Amino acid sequence: MKKTLWLKNELVLPYAEFVKQVKDFCWRNTSDQELKEQLRFCSLQAVSLGTAKLYSILKEIVFRCMGITLFDSQLAAAYSMQCGRIAELPTGEGKTLAAVLAAIFFALQGKSVHILVFNDYLAKRDCISNQSIFNFCGLSSSYIDQTTKSPERKKAYGCNIVYLSAKEAGFDFLRDFLCTKKEDLLFPGFQVAIVDEADSILIDESRIPLVLAGDAPKSQTHAVHIHNAVSTLSQKDISIEKSKNQVWLTDLGIAHVEQFLHLENLYSEENANILGMVSAALEARLLLKKDKDYIVKDNAIQVIDESTGRVAVNRKFPDLLHHAVEVKEQITGESCTMVYNSMTLQSFLLQYKILCGMTGTIYSSAKELKSMYGLEADVIPPHIPCIRIDHEDEIFNNKKGKIKAIVSEIQRAYEKGQPVLLGTQSVEESEEYSELLTAQNIPHSIINARNDEREAEIISRAGEPYRITVSTNMAGRGVDIKLGGKDEERKDFVRTVGGLYVLSTGINRSIRIDNQLRGRAGRQGDPGESKFFISMEDSLLTTYFSDNELIEIQNNVNIYNKKRLSKLVRRVQKREEGKDAEARYMLERYAYILEQQRNLIASYRTEILLEELELTTFQEQEPDIYQKYVETAGKRGVKCAENQLTLYYINQHWADFLMTMENVRNGIHLMIIGGKSPLDEYHRISIAAFDEMIEDIKKDVISSMKKYKITSDGIDMEEAGLSGATTTWTYMIDESNSQFRRIPQLMKTVSNTINGTVFTLQQIFSKFKKK
Structure with missing residues (x-):
């Protein structure tokens, strides 16, 4: 470096x-x-x-x-x-x-x-x-x-x-x-x-x-019934670990769900899909929050990007989870998701x-x-040194004190004409502050996932005198905020009152994101200020400290000097940065084998599409039928048909393969119980599954070559009912590494109340491959 x-x-x-x-x-x-x-x-x-x-x-x-x-x-x-x-x-x-x-x-x-x-x-x-x-x-x-x-x-x-x-x-x-x-x-x-x-x-x-991803038919009945089962659970039926964003059933909860759904064993192999739906319903009900993780708009669930506060266009949660959220919000979904291809950015x-x-x-x-x-x-240093004043963190015992201080600070800045950009942590919080400012008769603009189509226009005016802008996280990123706005005469006034004042309702999971928010003020040598307001009740801290630790800090907050308390809080942030880095590292390790396989299948497919590869499987395995087809459709027609079918079945089997591997990865932590390495087992299963997929593609191509009519132009794929995807979109996968920290959860879940053996990953794999 x-x-x-x-x-x-x-x-x-x-x-x-x-x-x-x-x-x-x-x-x-x-x-x-x-x-x-x-x-x-x-x-x-x-x-x-x-x-x-x-x-x-x-x-x-x-x-x-x-x-x-x-x-x-x-x-x-x-x-x-x-x-x-x-x-x-x-x-x-x-x-x-x-x-x-x-x-x-x-x-x-x-x-x-x-x-x-x-x-x-x-x-x-x-x-x-x-x-x-x-x-x-x-x-x-x-x-x-x-x-x-x-x-x-x-x-x-x-x-x-x-x-x-x-x-x-x-x-x-x-x-x-x-x-x-x-x-x-x-x-x-x-x-x-x-x-x-x-x-x-x-x-x-x-x-x-x-x-x-694209559409595949789905049934609403099971999801609604499972949602009803989860909705009747009591606190004794559920364990939640906020710091790891996890929720699971206790022994009582397992018994309750089994009774409600009329199951003998929730954890048997034949109930693997139901278990996945139960887990998704639990997460949708207890972990995902409306107006923070998603909003309901135009009768649809719209996912909010955690790093920007914007709606992530064309993004969905994983299929079971997205469906569970739709049921929770009483939105009737018409289809579920079939993954056609995937890779990391x-x-x-x-x-x-x-x-x-x-x-x-x-x-x-x-x-x-x-x-x-x-x-x-x-x-690269700025051409003019930055003179922005970055104030020390303001830390409060509770959210009530923090909110009061933030509104008071905005009021003080507004009265002297200083523009303020308030960065909030969620759509819900941005609207709460908007209501508080309205109650104080403070005019303001708001940017969040509900009106993100106007964010560039709103953020570009955030440097005007008396302008108060409430924003979710980094909304409007990439748009310059000029002091005084378009009116240069007002720039001098804004400079004299201190420039743009950036306030934040809490620290983010990364110091980089905090610095991005700070960087909205003090551009090109302009004056500016920034200050972060933190409450010991903020979710970042409550998920890190135990209840007793928080009470001790709150009771002795006066003993801590300001800098010491700020260092303590920022240490938590550093830990969260480390967890996110670890999640990215784990994703890279798990994605590696799939990426190699995707490269192989994509190269194979491209060579066929560009006619750089001569397919000979049908000719070698069915020489008599091949010769008969050549006589009626010509070599070109037979070659075109084999290419068409191979391309089609590559897509279908690759989609099945990805679905299988996603389900395997979601449960791979079970291997820890058997003393095995989850990553090694994942690689072993993926290699075996990939080899089997290649053979299945060849078998289906040969079978279909015998089944469908072949002409000099190949096969009419639409007439044969073999048309591809018509609608595609993207969805969001939670790549948290917390699945590798579930031993306490597993020891509680795998208990004497479970009749029989917990299903194995190999059984799940076999089950999905037979579909």
Whole structure:
């Protein structure tokens, strides 16, 4: 890792010598045509592309197109990305333009560049705002969002530079797995990815797998009956461990459920699916909270992203859990989920030949970044030192005292005209504070998952005088907050009253996310303030400390000095950061074998789709029938039919395989009881299942070749009832590593009240494979 250099307590600009060389060139008196010729000359000299001369030309082009003179920090950040690193550049320093320079550098070498941003709004905004620069350089550019149709997507991917969210790119790659015609393929390949908001995408979102799913029929009856069974449970029937986000049945609870559902043994093999539905109903009722984990909108369950407070568009909980939440909220779902393909965002990004990026907060996670991606980070100081005042944490015994203090602080700031951005922990909390401010006659705006379509507009005005903005976590990220808003005359007034004041209703699970919130104030040398208000009753602390420990701290809060108490609280946050890092590490280990298998099956499928692989299984195993078909349909028709069926059955069996492995992984911790390694057993089962899947594909292809009519054009798949998925979406998988800490739960669950033996994973595996 590159060492951070300090001189007289100030951070030294990395690549300062290179930046100096860039500034030694002057193109101000050069015509546009001459400037383009100089750029073309540089682009032809591949070895010299990284020279200061190229950057000096690009700097001049930016000035002519945008009227902006690039800061030294932007030039250094662009060069850092060009070197394949992650540049940490403070909020307001112009990371977007720094990415433009790096993108042009790569595109001039003939590489396809994907600029992966945080959301659709930023993809469209950044592409449109920088298009004149790309056009000047003779490069094509476009953007993709969720509304972009397939023809437009293919055209966009054909551009030199394309802006889109990381997830959107990942899902396009997964959707190609469902294509049955090579002309329908979308994703162009992995050349260069420049990741904006790199900490969120590379680290926070890396533990949420990209899952492509579609409809499959389901019955509502079982879920409702099981929901009713769970709803009648008493406190004695359930054990909850908040710190691990777990809930399970006690012996009394098991007996109650078995009696209610008329089961002899809830834990027998034939009741495996019912047990899964009971677990999902327990989690939906006792762990997932409305307006925190999800909202009900347009008669549907909409999942809230925990790191942003936004609705995660097209995301669902895992099938059984999502269905359980629908039943809990009395929403009638028409279908359940069938997983067609899945991969982690990390696995997707690692396929790019060149991966680099930028963010405002990454260095505190530099070790994890290096471990997960092999990437180094550079800290780029702001062009003007930050003068924001970061106040010490305010810690209270209870939430009531914290809430009163926050409202009082907002009132004080409002009276003098200082704009306030209040970061809350959930939709529910944001609305609670909104009601309190309304009661105090304090005008304000609110951004949460219920009105996130207006978040860019609302957050852009958050720096206006007397403006109070209540927001869930990091809503509006990527949108600059300018003091005074669009009116420069009001900027001086806001500066004199202290600049933007960022308040938070609690600390987040990661110090990086806290720093992201702080970074909304104090941009480009502007004044600003930040303060975090913490209650000992906040969920982050109540899940860490026992009730007795909390009471002791609350009773002796005066004994602790402010700094000591703050260190204690921040130590809890550090522990949660460690747990999340461990979860990402566990996901990586479990995803590794599946990712290798996905690569194998995807490569096999692509070779068939592109007709690069000659299938001979049918000819070898059924030579007489093969010859008969050739006489009536021709070799081309028989080959087309075998290709069609192989592609179809690859999709069907891969979906079954993923379902099997998800169920295996959800219960893999049972192996601990037998003294076995869960990870080793998971790998062993996945390898056996994959080999069996390949054989099953071949068997089904041969059987169907005999069954369906084959013509010179192959098989009419729709007429044969073998059409693929028509609707797809994504859902969220909880990748918490808590499944490996369930020994106390297992010892309580596996008790004398259970008749017979707890089902084994091999039995579950066999059961699902027979379906």
